[in-house]
Amino acid sequence: MHTFLVDTISVLIVLGIMVLVHEFGHFVAAKLCGVRVEQFSIGFPPRLFGIQIGETDYCISATPLGGYVKMTGESMPGENMSLQGADAEAIEANKVDPGALTSHPRWQRIIIGLAGPVANFVLAIGLMTGFYMLHNEVPVYEDQAVTLDWVVPDSPAAKAGLQPGDRIVSFSHDANPTYQQIYEESALALQSLGQEHTVSMEVERGGQTLPLTLSLPDALKHDDFSPDEIGFIPVFQPDPVKVVSINPGSPAAKAGIQPGDQLITLDGHAFHSTEAVISYLQFRKGAPISAQVDHQGKLSTIAIQPAYDTANPPPAWRIGFTGSRPPFHIVQLPFPKAVAAAVKFNRQNSTLILQVLHRIVTHRMSINTLSGPIGIARQTGEAAETPGWEAKLKVMTFISLNLGILNLLPFPILDGGMILFLIIEGILRHDIDMRVKERVYQVAFVMIVVFAVYIIFNDISKLPLFTQGKP
Structure with missing residues (x-):
């Protein structure tokens, strides 16, 4: 079983890379547009250490799960994380400062806002392109x-x-x-x-x-x-499905199935992949199944009651285990085909986070199914200890892709919220009153903090320490 140390190190590395790439996108776009970048930070304040190069302070800050680029002219809470009131004189001065963000046309500021998510999309495609070119694991x-x-x-x-x-x-x-x-x-x-x-x-x-x-x-x-x-x-492999891990509190756990067990048959049907098992469970529509299980060479027959799982898209009837991977060999695709395969992979996975959010808003999925930093840490930890590169690169790709999508949502503090304000101002042909924008950002910041605390608490409640013994 993966450890807390593996989870922590893996999530810090993965999120650090994702944030670095995201903020680097903003940084490059700002520099190309002639905007002065005062600070490039990995992590949120307070600042721990860094180095000044030219006009920019490159630093590491204390809160590791995030980062930002501070540009001259930014004064909204959430953009510089200072939560300080806007200084009217400073704002007016920035409008005539050629290096200030606010002195540049709105279309340039929109490009700067888009650059971060786009950098995450480029990283996601780049990771999978490299995978398909160098280590494409094709099932036998x-x-x-x-x-x-x-x-x-x-x-x-x-x-x-x-x-x-x-x-x-x-x-x-x-x-x-x-x-x-x-x-x-x-x-x-x-x-x-x-x-x-x-x-x-x-x-x-x-x-x-x-x-x-x-x-x-x-x-x-x-x-x-x-x-x-x-x-x-x-048939994916000649052998029966072998259980690698069990989800705590799942039907498989309640039935007594353990890692290392083999599922010989379900209702008399022999299956050779978790995909076939899941498909059969959908056909049964939640009806109890009878499983013949091989535990260390001893056969036994147990009853399992599947549960409808909405936490892992797409929602489906499952019994809560991870099966062994089918045998594979390495096929190295040429660059054009690798890019096409990477684009297809990202396109297929790009709508999952939007589907989850839609289901939560329409009350077809509980908000408790969302994962925060602890949930992400467990996923990166499991991927880190999974043999081969596929799981590691796909987790990084999925996180980078969804980080880009989430940042495009039209919510204040996020890049999409800033872009929305700029579009509205462009339509109105004048700036929105600074005090109005400041209040909106302050409220949004508080909402983000409350939501983050709830998600982290929800993550903690899902840990095995708190789920063991539950009915």
Whole structure:
């Protein structure tokens, strides 16, 4: 199990990199626009130590989870974290100071505001581009002939007559097709005219070869189509699902499942991946399942009551464990393909935080599901101790991506709030009264502090120390 020390060190390193990149984006944009940068700080005040280079104080401050760039002319609480009242004379003086932020046109100030989140997006794409170029971990099953582990009822695959255990011996023009070839042929078939797109295929079942026809509905015709949407999950690995970790208080924990156990069958079905298990649980819609478990060589049958999990998007029926990864090999993509894969990965994950916020606002998800610094620390700690680079880079990418998105939200103190004020002022063709802006920022700052305290308290309540023994 990962330790508190690993969690702490990993989150400080990751957030430090994210904040450094974010603030560096603001810094570069400010310099290019001719704005004087007085201070570049990693962490919030009080200042601990630093060095003065030219007009800028580069420093490390005491509160590590954050940072800021202080530009001449900033006077709003939240922009310089001083919470000091605006000096009218200083504001007027800054308007004629060519190095002050407020003397520059609004479009330049908007660019400076956007530069931080954009830097996070560039970092997210850069991390995944490097991963795909140097250490792209491709599951072995994707390059092997496909045997079906599970077929989703009422899916196109089920309607075609596919069953678990079938081995696909031909798909369109490909003999013994790989998972990648099935994807390519399906995507090609979806480009044909009409509402239904068909592919001829053959499967081996019980020593016989059966011809089948797969119909793909027009609804599958979109940019992010994947073969999973056909409605089958291939055998990821020859062995049963092995449990790596258990979520405290989860159905699996209550049933007595332990790390190292193997799930031999669920309701008599043998599964070979957590993806197949999750898909089966959705089919069962929360009904109790009977699991045959191998614990240190001893078989036992236990009943498990799945729970509907809204804390981890997308919401789904789960039993609360992490399974072992399927075997993989390294494929190094050329730069253009690596960039395309990185952009696709970030696009697919960019809406998750917005979906979570929307569900909370519409009361379809509890605010208690949000994670703060402690929750993020646990995730980075787990990634740090996970073998391979994939988990580490994906966690860093996800944090950088969501840091950029959160900062674009139109809330005062955040970059998006500053940009919103500038847009409103541009429409009105005059500045909003400084006292009004100051009060708005002060209220927003207090709200942010209260929200942060609540989230941290919520994180602490989720620690194993406080969850053990709960029903």
